[in-house]
Amino acid sequence: MTSETGVGASVKRKEDKRFLTGKGRYLDDINRPGQAYGAFLRSPHAFAKIKSIDTAAASAAPGVVAIYTGADVAADGVGGLICGWAITSKDGEPHKAPAHPAIAVDTVRHVGDQVAFVIADTLAQAKDAAELIEVDYEEMTPVVDGAAAVAAGAPQVHDDVPGNLCYDWELGDQAAVDAAFASAAHVTTLDIYNNRLVPNAMEPRAAIGDYDSGNDEILLYTTSQNPHVARLVLSAFVGIAPEHKLRVIAPDVGGGFGSKIFIYAEETICAWAAKKLDRAVKWTAERSESFLSDAHGRDHHTTAELAMDANGKFLGLRVNTIANMGAYLSTFATSVPSYLYATLLAGQYTTPAIYANVKAVFTNTAPVDAYRGAGRPEATYVVERIVERAARDLGISPVELRKRNFIAPDAYPYETPVIMTYDSGNYPLNLDTALKLIDYDGFAARRAESESRGKKRGIGLSSFIEACGIAPSAAVGSLGAGVGLWESAQVRFNPTGGVTVFTGSHSHGQGHETTFAQLISEHLGVPIENVEVSHGDTGKVPFGMGTYGSRSLAVGGSAIMRAVDKIVEKGKKVAAHLMEASAEDIEHANGVFKVAGTDKQVTMAEVAFAAYVPHNYPPDLEPGMDETAFYDPTNFTFPAGTHIAEVEVDPDTGAVEVVDWAASDDFGNVINPMIVEGQIHGGVAQGIGQALLENAVYDPDTGQLLSGSYMDYTMPRADDLPSFKIETTNTPCPGNPLGVKGCGEAGAIAAPAALMNAITDAIGVEIDMPATREKVWRAAQSAQQAAE
Amino acid sequence: MYEFNYHRPGSVDEAVGLISEDAKILAGGQSLLPTMKLRLAQPSDMIDLAGIPGLSDISVDGSTVTIGATATHASVAASSAVAGAIPALAKLASGIGDAQVRNMGTMGGSVANADPAADYPAALVGLGATVHTNSRTVAADDFFTGIFETDLAENEIVTKVSFPVPQAAAYVKFANPASRYAIVGVFVAKTADGVRVAVTGAGGSVFRASDMEAALNGNFSASSLDGIAVASDDLNSDLHASADYRAHLVSVMAKRAVQAAGG
Numbered sequence A: 001m002t003s004e005t006g007v008g009a010s011v012k013r014k015e016d017k018r019f020l021t022g023k024g025r026y027l028d029d030i031n032r033p034g035q036a037y038g039a040f041l042r043s044p045h046a047f048a049k050i051k052s053i054d055t056a057a058a059s060a061a062p063g064v065v066a067i068y069t070g071a072d073v074a075a076d077g078v079g080g081l082i083c084g085w086a087i088t089s090k091d092g093e094p095h096k097a098p099a100h101p102a103i104a105v106d107t108v109r110h111v112g113d114q115v116a117f118v119i120a121d122t123l124a125q126a127k128d129a130a131e132l133i134e135v136d137y138e139e140m141t142p143v144v145d146g147a148a149a150v151a152a153g154a155p156q157v158h159d160d161v162p163g164n165l166c167y168d169w170e171l172g173d174q175a176a177v178d179a180a181f182a183s184a185a186h187v188t189t190l191d192i193y194n195n196r197l198v199p200n201a202m203e204p205r206a207a208i209g210d211y212d213s214g215n216d217e218i219l220l221y222t223t224s225q226n227p228h229v230a231r232l233v234l235s236a237f238v239g240i241a242p243e244h245k246l247r248v249i250a251p252d253v254g255g256g257f258g259s260k261i262f263i264y265a266e267e268t269i270c271a272w273a274a275k276k277l278d279r280a281v282k283w284t285a286e287r288s289e290s291f292l293s294d295a296h297g298r299d300h301h302t303t304a305e306l307a308m309d310a311n312g313k314f315l316g317l318r319v320n321t322i323a324n325m326g327a328y329l330s331t332f333a334t335s336v337p338s339y340l341y342a343t344l345l346a347g348q349y350t351t352p353a354i355y356a357n358v359k360a361v362f363t364n365t366a367p368v369d370a371y372r373g374a375g376r377p378e379a380t381y382v383v384e385r386i387v388e389r390a391a392r393d394l395g396i397s398p399v400e401l402r403k404r405n406f407i408a409p410d411a412y413p414y415e416t417p418v419i420m421t422y423d424s425g426n427y428p429l430n431l432d433t434a435l436k437l438i439d440y441d442g443f444a445a446r447r448a449e450s451e452s453r454g455k456k457r458g459i460g461l462s463s464f465i466e467a468c469g470i471a472p473s474a475a476v477g478s479l480g481a482g483v484g485l486w487e488s489a490q491v492r493f494n495p496t497g498g499v500t501v502f503t504g505s506h507s508h509g510q511g512h513e514t515t516f517a518q519l520i521s522e523h524l525g526v527p528i529e530n531v532e533v534s535h536g537d538t539g540k541v542p543f544g545m546g547t548y549g550s551r552s553l554a555v556g557g558s559a560i561m562r563a564v565d566k567i568v569e570k571g572k573k574v575a576a577h578l579m580e581a582s583a584e585d586i587e588h589a590n591g592v593f594k595v596a597g598t599d600k601q602v603t604m605a606e607v608a609f610a611a612y613v614p615h616n617y618p619p620d621l622e623p624g625m626d627e628t629a630f631y632d633p634t635n636f637t638f639p640a641g642t643h644i645a646e647v648e649v650d651p652d653t654g655a656v657e658v659v660d661w662a663a664s665d666d667f668g669n670v671i672n673p674m675i676v677e678g679q680i681h682g683g684v685a686q687g688i689g690q691a692l693l694e695n696a697v698y699d700p701d702t703g704q705l706l707s708g709s710y711m712d713y714t715m716p717r718a719d720d721l722p723s724f725k726i727e728t729t730n731t732p733c734p735g736n737p738l739g740v741k742g743c744g745e746a747g748a749i750a751a752p753a754a755l756m757n758a759i760t761d762a763i764g765v766e767i768d769m770p771a772t773r774e775k776v777w778r779a780a781q782s783a784q785q786a787a788e
Numbered sequence B: 001m002y003e004f005n006y007h008r009p010g011s012v013d014e015a016v017g018l019i020s021e022d023a024k025i026l027a028g029g030q031s032l033l034p035t036m037k038l039r040l041a042q043p044s045d046m047i048d049l050a051g052i053p054g055l056s057d058i059s060v061d062g063s064t065v066t067i068g069a070t071a072t073h074a075s076v077a078a079s080s081a082v083a084g085a086i087p088a089l090a091k092l093a094s095g096i097g098d099a100q101v102r103n104m105g106t107m108g109g110s111v112a113n114a115d116p117a118a119d120y121p122a123a124l125v126g127l128g129a130t131v132h133t134n135s136r137t138v139a140a141d142d143f144f145t146g147i148f149e150t151d152l153a154e155n156e157i158v159t160k161v162s163f164p165v166p167q168a169a170a171y172v173k174f175a176n177p178a179s180r181y182a183i184v185g186v187f188v189a190k191t192a193d194g195v196r197v198a199v200t201g202a203g204g205s206v207f208r209a210s211d212m213e214a215a216l217n218g219n220f221s222a223s224s225l226d227g228i229a230v231a232s233d234d235l236n237s238d239l240h241a242s243a244d245y246r247a248h249l250v251s252v253m254a255k256r257a258v259q260a261a262g263g
């Protein structure tokens, strides 16, 4: 049974009181004694040689404490930024990882590249001084488009990366795919571009470096999704300080969407400069800086071909993708268009042969890395658009074509030809549920009604799949990850019965403080208000891997459950002693220990008290009630579902209105349905944003970011969105103790294809994202003309 | 932002007296402050109009609506007097930017700034309004001279704008999805002196679509505009809309405006 605060209850978020009353402590709310302020001078050019930098006038400006250039950083032995996932090209060569200095040394490679860091007593002084730095640039011709970068004669972004090719990687059985195409009755092809996105977390990135000379310890506050990973990289690779002399705190963080996974130049420099100056140094990105320097998302050119038999059964899929990495490799950039992408190209289907070739290329643009979904939205987008086109080509309904090719509900575990083993699912159920939610059968009537008003109506499906709970360590290690991807948890009872949970996951909007507390409330019978969740401080919590890839509940929550198991095991021994029974006879449920077959019982609170005041206590048992656990799963989790979008297009202007949305998602067990719904709302909004509105556009000639502010970069807003109809189905995940799969990215993965398929259905032609009004208008015009 | 001297004059004359070469008038700050924050503008002095009594007054008599220079967009949108006399004007004000922008941005600031994508210029030209300054009056047709350019002299301050009440009017805007400024906005008014059609957002500055005016003077109905388009040659082209598309949108928005104005 669901208690009011246990598993399955829509408990209101504990953290919201603090956030909604302005009591959150975001990075810029924090100040350190004697703190100085830093401002970066950034490159105005996309590609240029730095011939000289003159800081004399700037150094003499009022309030200036120090000015550092790339040469200063290099001279001090500070290492460059790293990429933590090694990809091997199909010829056996390791990927090319050119030098990535925190401050550019002799060449700037994208607009916004760091050129110098000015530290002054006030921020205004730092900015004033930065303007006095004279940099003599020799401009070069940039290349910004991924496909253009691999063309013959393209400008070379790095001298040591011929042809701008980071890697040329493949996955799958090419011969089997060729054979499938040779025997196909029909082949559908698709050429698409997955647009580049700026993450736009509400809180911009920021950092404070501080130094305690007495203990020779650096304290770094930073907007991170994974403070321990930041500490590890800054220590082991950049060489800022040994791990035990570097404490990293990621306080309340206002959104990440992936962009705060990575270890950036700015936080590196703040930590380093603080020690050098023996003074705290704060840097906070302005929004314009965020546009230029946060790692962007997506940017894929893809050609795909789907081979089918005469009945529309999928025989083979061939995919060629050019992935734009930007100017340098961000921390996990290489994994996104390879193992997080091509491994999901089977989608929800039984396609027996799949081959993918991915070329990752350098350009003169901001680095590209994981962004909500990371590789998996790109995969779903390719698969679900080509399936839609195939349905149109073959004249089979898109619902029917999907059903003909779905993996059957009794086929698990199911091994795909792209190295994934799906553990559970019921794809037809999700599709049917979503069809019902949107009243698919009533669509024809709704379309006729729209037509009577001169509007074009369309409906589009997306049956998505993702691999979440990013782990297990052995698997990711064999695929090139430089880290293990387990998670840690510590469950600490206080003598008076309250609990603090220390988690290696990091919450930056996900509601962990509530969901994790619900686990304790459910399994240990502790009132939820007596549970505190602590995260984000390497000085407090055990080493943890952080939050991304919808892993916090599946991996971090499972670690908590392991710690809970240890608490219960110890509690049984204490309870047995208190009740003069043997530990084997003690049964535990919801924080109550009973002697089996009797009415004797003690509560968890009593047991915890006895553990801290062990006057009457088992002689060979340690006092205290405080257990730590690490959890490393055996497989990814595989959330999946179907989203359906319904749109109305104004053919006079090309304006698309999203009039309805239905989603049926299988996230396994759900701990807090309200929080899950919120995650779907946010994810779908982001997916609609990508499909309809958002676009990071670089000028092909100058390399300037044309959509570098909210005057031109369109974020989705409430009035762009319909009310969502959401249901969840449940095939519990067999791979973790909670049976959960993860829900953080699903919406952003599912939505773009659903929306674009709906627009195609409305206007009869396919276009690329974003479906801007002019693009839709032109396409509708040309379709009209073709029809006449 | 760079350092500057801040002034808060108590009268228009005092404000005019404070104007110097590098000084800037400050009204709602919605255009000026962002450029200062980006360090694109560096005024030596800021002359804040907010403390001048009476400058934000809104008044309506039988045939004229007069709006003070520091009247905010929100106050125009909320004014029942404006809504009663020229509903299209109140509605236009309610569609500017977002709530924060409307609470700060002013009539005088918008008009003096002459952003090619701003909404008010379409109302001024569409209604044949008169701009009042500390020293003279200027017809709206002569006021907007180019991209961010007006007929204002260096030491001139807009004090109010008076709008003749039309027989019927409507404004329809196709907003930039990011900024919500006009990609194309068309103000159509039926006045005693004939129909006026003013277009904002499409070109470097607000302009009148004379072919459309002629057609509507013949017959005030949307169908009179069939086949009439503005030339795309001088229209803006950017990330959000090409010149061709803007020219097309002018026709669409003009028809919708005529319909909304009862034609």
Ligand SMILES: Cc1cc2nc3c(=O)[nH]c(=O)nc-3n(C[C@H](O)[C@H](O)[C@H](O)COP(=O)(O)OP(=O)(O)OC[C@H]3O[C@@H](n4cnc5c(N)ncnc54)[C@H](O)[C@@H]3O)c2cc1C
Binding pocket: B024, B025, B026, B027, B028, B029, B030, B031, B032, B033, B049, B069, B073, B095, B096, B097, B098, B101, B104, B105, B106, B107, B108, B109, B110, B112, B113, B117, B118, B119, B120, B156, B157, B158, B159, B179, B180, B181, B182
């Ligand atoms: C996010 C955003 C969205 C917006 N969207 C829209 C929109 O959809 N439509 C639209 O029309 N506008 C829009 N605006 C502009 C806004 O509505 C203001 O009207 C505009 O910024 C100028 O008014 P202000 O009072 O803020 O002037 P300020 O910014 O204070 O001043 C602007 C300029 O006018 C000068 N000035 C101000 N008052 C006077 C005066 N009385 N006499 C002489 N010179 C003067 C100043 O010196 C300055 O050069 C938007 C602005 C923002 C920030």
